[in-house]
Amino acid sequence: MILEVKDLRVEFPTRRGTLVALDSVSFQIKEGEVLGVVGESGAGKSITGMAVINLLEPPGRIAAGEVQLEGRRIDRLPQHEMRRVRGRKIGVVFQDPLTSLNPLYTIGRQLEETIGTHLGLSPKECREKALSLLTEVGIPAPEARYHHYPHQFSGGMRQRVVIALAIAAEPVLLIADEPTTALDVSIQAQIIALLKRMTKDRGTAVMLITHDMGVIAETADRVAVMYAGRIAEIGPVREVIHAPQHPYTAGLMGSIPKIRSAITAQKQKLQQIEGAMPRLNAIPAGCAFNPRCPRRFARCLSERPELLAASASRSACWLHDARAA
Amino acid sequence: MTPALLRLEAVSRDFDVSAPWLNRVLERLPTRMLRAVDSVSLEVQQGETLALVGESGCGKSTVARLIVGLYAPSAGRVEFHGRRMQMIFQDPYASLNPRWRVRSIVAEPMLFRKKQSRSEIREAVSHYLVQVGLSADDGEKYPHEFSGGQRQRISIARALAGEPDLLVCDEPTSALDVSVQAQILNLMGELQRRLGLTYLFISHNLAVVSQVADRVGVMYLGRVVELGRAADIFARPRHPYTRMLLDAVPDLDMSGKARTPVAGEVPNPLAPPPGCAFHPRCPLANERCKREVPQVIGNVACHAVAEGRI
Numbered sequence: 001m002i003l004e005v006k007d008l009r010v011e012f013p014t015r016r017g018t019l020v021a022l023d024s025v026s027f028q029i030k031e032g033e034v035l036g037v038v039g040e041s042g043a044g045k046s047i048t049g050m051a052v053i054n055l056l057e058p059p060g061r062i063a064a065g066e067v068q069l070e071g072r073r074i075d076r077l078p079q080h081e082m083r084r085v086r087g088r089k090i091g092v093v094f095q096d097p098l099t100s101l102n103p104l105y106t107i108g109r110q111l112e113e114t115i116g117t118h119l120g121l122s123p124k125e126c127r128e129k130a131l132s133l134l135t136e137v138g139i140p141a142p143e144a145r146y147h148h149y150p151h152q153f154s155g156g157m158r159q160r161v162v163i164a165l166a167i168a169a170e171p172v173l174l175i176a177d178e179p180t181t182a183l184d185v186s187i188q189a190q191i192i193a194l195l196k197r198m199t200k201d202r203g204t205a206v207m208l209i210t211h212d213m214g215v216i217a218e219t220a221d222r223v224a225v226m227y228a229g230r231i232a233e234i235g236p237v238r239e240v241i242h243a244p245q246h247p248y249t250a251g252l253m254g255s256i257p258k259i260r261s262a263i264t265a266q267k268q269k270l271q272q273i274e275g276a277m278p279r280l281n282a283i284p285a286g287c288a289f290n291p292r293c294p295r296r297f298a299r300c301l302s303e304r305p306e307l308l309a310a311s312a313s314r315s316a317c318w319l320h321d322a323r324a325a
Numbered sequence: 326m327t328p329a330l331l332r333l334e335a336v337s338r339d340f341d342v343s344a345p346w347l348n349r350v351l352e353r354l355p356t357r358m359l360r361a362v363d364s365v366s367l368e369v370q371q372g373e374t375l376a377l378v379g380e381s382g383c384g385k386s387t388v389a390r391l392i393v394g395l396y397a398p399s400a401g402r403v404e405f406h407g408r409r410m411q412m413i414f415q416d417p418y419a420s421l422n423p424r425w426r427v428r429s430i431v432a433e434p435m436l437f438r439k440k441q442s443r444s445e446i447r448e449a450v451s452h453y454l455v456q457v458g459l460s461a462d463d464g465e466k467y468p469h470e471f472s473g474g475q476r477q478r479i480s481i482a483r484a485l486a487g488e489p490d491l492l493v494c495d496e497p498t499s500a501l502d503v504s505v506q507a508q509i510l511n512l513m514g515e516l517q518r519r520l521g522l523t524y525l526f527i528s529h530n531l532a533v534v535s536q537v538a539d540r541v542g543v544m545y546l547g548r549v550v551e552l553g554r555a556a557d558i559f560a561r562p563r564h565p566y567t568r569m570l571l572d573a574v575p576d577l578d579m580s581g582k583a584r585t586p587v588a589g590e591v592p593n594p595l596a597p598p599p600g601c602a603f604h605p606r607c608p609l610a611n612e613r614c615k616r617e618v619p620q621v622i623g624n625v626a627c628h629a630v631a632e633g634r635i
Contacts, residue, residue: 040502154590184380185529187590189573211502214575241577255507257536259559259574269514270507270536276472277502 001071002172002205003029003052008065010044010051010229012280019280021047021060022229026307029173034199034206036220036237038213040252040277043226045209049175051075052207053090054082070172088118091166091204093195095178097158100165101150107134107161108146111168118169133164137194156187160194167198174199177209192218213256217241225249228278228288235313245310246317248273248289287318295319328406329368330523331392331491336401338362338387342595359595361387363547364401366621369491374517374524376538376555378531378570380591384547385527389495392525407490407523409438411483415496417476421468427454427479428464434487453482458512474505481512485520493525498533510536531574535559543567546594546602553624563625565607565635601628609634 010022022044029035037045050056052067054075067075074085086092094100102110111130115121121129134142137160150158159179166174176195180188196219199206208219216223216237224234225246233246244250254271275292278284284291290300299318310320343349343356362384369375377385390396391403393412411434414420421430431450435441441449451461457478468476477497484492497513498506514537516522528534534541538555543564551564562568589606592598601619604610609629619626629635 040504156590184591185531186380186569186573189575192575212575213503214577217577218575252504255504256577257507257510257530257532258577259532259535259571268536269511272507272511273504274508276474276505 001028002031002033002069003207004068004071005048005052006066006068008048008051008067009063010047010056010060011063012060014059016281020229020283021280022051024065024306025226025229025231026065027224027231027234029205029207031172031205032200032203033222034196034208034220036216036223037207037209037226038211038216038223039226040211042228042277042280044229045211045226046177047229048226049092049177049207049209053086053092053175055086087114087171088169089171089173091169091171091174093159093162093166093174093176093179095181097155097162097182098150100162101158103150106147106149107153111161111165114165114168129168130164133168134161137161137164137198138190139164155183156190159183159187159191163191163194163198167202167204170202171204173205173207175207175209178211179208180215181210181212188215195219213241213253225252228283229280230288230316231307232289232317233310233313233315234307235311235315239312243311245313245315245320246289247293247295247319249315251292251294287316327371330371330405330407331369331525332402332404332406333365333367333388333392334402334404335364335366336362336388336391336398336403337364338384338391338396339399357595360547360597361594362391362398365544365547365549366401367542367549367552369523369525371490372517372521372523373539374526374537375540375542376526376528376534377542377544377549378528378534379544380529380570382546382591382594383544385529385544386495388544389493389525389527392491393493405491409487409489410491410493411485411487411489413477413480413484413492413494413497415499417473417480417500418468420480421476423468425467426464427466427468427471430468430479431464431482431486434483438488449486450482453486454479456485456516457482458508472505473501474508477501477505477509478512481509481516485516489522491523491525493527495527496529497526499528499530506533513537531570543570546591546597548602548626549621550603550627551625552621563630563635564627565609565629566603569606601626 006026008022008025012019012021025048039045051062062075066073069089108130112126115126115129131142139145139160180191220237223237223240225232227248233249244253251273273292286302287300287305290296305316305318307314307316308320338361339358340361342359344354348354365388379385391398393410428450431453432446435446450464454461454463459478498509526537541555541558542549542552545566551567562571598605600615600617604614614628619628622631
């Protein structure tokens with residue numbers, strides 16, 4: 001197991017009381033596996049990624065649970081050791097490539113720095129490695145582009161450079177937080193293909209955070225659907241998309257517009273979930289989804305469901321409680 | 326046939342992106358013009374939804390601004406045969422004045438329409454708020470008290486208050502989560518059926534467009550490359566760019582069909598390629614495509630289609 005997250009709880013202490021951003025989140029990612037983490041804004045998907053690499057924005061903190069990388073606990077590591085883990089063991093790709101690149105340095109220099117820091121190669125070897133990485137991520141004429149600054153690249157090309165940076169030190173885990181959200185659909189398809197190829201070849205475990213089910217369907221092996229700081233459903237991607245078990249996942253799948261096929265040429269109404277996800281300071285008692293749930297019953301209002309086995313997935317919903325059935 | 330509600334006739338719009346005057350003089354730089362919209366012609370009929378779709382920088386938002394008169398066309402004509410139009414913007418956080426109560430926001434377009442008494446206006450505001458799925462009491466609140474989806478409902482209520490003949494919607498759901506997007510798209514569809522609204526709908530999202538549009542215009546680098554009935558375009562796309570865009574949409578059914586990876590990027594609009602702007606990325610491009618700008622023939626601007634090569 002590359003990454004193992006157990007009962008993770010993240011809190012943000014504020015003057016008006018403690019906000020629980022993540023509550024008993026558990027999942028695992030194997031070597032070479034892509035876990036998609038999907039949810040709407042505020043569901044806690046990015047916080048999960050940040051908690052794994054221990055870069056929570058203060059006052060946010062891990063209040064309980066643990067994070068293990070290759071069997072070693074990393075959530076309690078002192079900052080200087082954690083810095084070595086990030087970059088060397090865990091690569092990160094963020095949504096906006098401009099914020100992950102330093103505008104003042106050429107991309108060649110940024111790659112060399114990362115490679116030199118983590119792999120301890122000679123300057124000449126660093127340069128060779130950097131060039132081969134740029135070639136691998138599909139930058140045309142890497143020799144010429146080597147001395148260019150980030151602003152001289154297009155959005156798609158910048159994201160390629162960021163991916164090259166993230167995998168430069170051959171990490172075992174790659175966390176990609178909305179890597180294609182800022183890109184146009186044709187470029188998005190290129191970046192997804194690139195991410196898949198780069199990680200398959202290397203056997204890297206990937207945590208792919210996105211709000212876009214389409215990206216998940218294309219890329220992930222398994223998917224975790226998050227809602228209000230918890231995992232609502234987790235399972236193989238095919239199961240979750242074609243046979244969603246949690247009423248939230250079902251509603252979410254129904255609300256995604258799809259390209260009309262020739263057969264259903266009529267405009268159709270989308271399935272919709274009433275209301276919106278609760279804010280962190282107003283998460284209802286019982287199941288957090290209960291006010292919007294079309295299938296709620298008495299128990300949902302008072303008791304919080306754990307992840308229960310449901311078909312091939314696990315779903316945090318009382319409908320799947322075998323004892324009650 | 327009744328005349329179209331809106332007609333664009335070979336509309337173009339240039340922007341001056343030259344260096345500042347002093348630099349031009351000292352460094353002898355030339356003036357540079359960027360053609361954001363290039364001879365776009367289209368019609369919108371009463372009661373229909375025309376969607377414009379394309380990637381960033383293709384000029385779709387500029388077309389919206391030309392239509393509502395926020396920009397003047399550099400060439401061509403915009404004809405509008407209605408009385409009023411309203412616009413719904415992408416960002417519901419930036420398009421509502423945070424210092425105004427919702428009732429004042431929604432009432433504003435009415436003040437320009439006809440003289441109404443205060444109680445009439447109050448009643449009308451409640452009516453519009455209820456129509457978009459909010460409650461009449463919400464008028465007393467400020468925009469920050471609402472979520473993104475509810476704010477977009479307020480924008481729609483404000484637009485309706487102007488009793489527009491045409492609603493220009495520029496990416497109205499792009500800033501929203503999918504479950505909220507579904508609510509807004511359904512609401513817009515319902516309002517159209519009930520009130521007979523006409524929409525010009527601008528979006529980069531093909532799936533959203535296929536959900537709302539009667540007709541679709543596909544834009545690339547300032548030009549409309551394909552225009553036609555939504556059902557036809559989605560079932561039988563003709564222009565290679567339309568095919569490429571449709572192919573790039575992630576496949577939710579996971580049918581496992583092989584997708585042709587899309588090559589290349591949108592070229593720099595400051596130096597558009599000669600001939601057909603799409604030729605550097607087009608698998609079917611030949612010598613003619615590199616020289617000659619394709620004209621719209623039978624709704625498609627493509628040499629390969631005209632010559633029967635696809």
